[in-house]
Amino acid sequence: MTSILFIIALTFPVAVASTAFSINNNVQSAMQDLQLGRKLFYAIVIALGQGVMYSLGTLLGNTFMHTMASFSKWVVFALCFSISYRMLLDTLKIKKGANLFVIEKNLHLILLSVALGVNAFIAGLMFDFLPLFQKMTPYIIMAAAFVWAVAFILIPFSKMKLTVNSLLNVIMAGTIAAIGIFGLL
8 A cells, every 4th residue: 555655646746747738728629639649648758757767766776775775764764755855845836837847849858757757766766675566666657657647637727726736746745755754663
């Protein structure tokens, strides 16, 4: 259960980023279908970025994390705290609308995918100490990220959506912090 909560909370920033994908909904029906296809493509790329960044974090973590096995609980706590801290900093930007990314080129999409994957990368570093679902974890992360993205793409853009994003981001950051604290016990 903890692993599922961790992955749901970890992938929530994808939902926040996909909020901007639903800003331009005032188009004709044929163009709307094209935009829906483009939005789904964006969701797939961002979800893939989450899985790839987690896998890269796992690869890097496997090279040196074994040296920290004697204080593994503190490593998990510190890394969970860093993920939570990053999410809380983003919360302030969400409310102001400063965290909305408009994709104009494929390079922007790739950069957004990498930026969103930093938390997944940090989580991948602690794979030795918090293995979640073993080798299936990147696939589950990608699926969760895709579901978050599609869900928030389908919800029309509004100020209320930004407020809900901020609230959920704080709750998800608290969930990850609580899992880190729980790991100390």
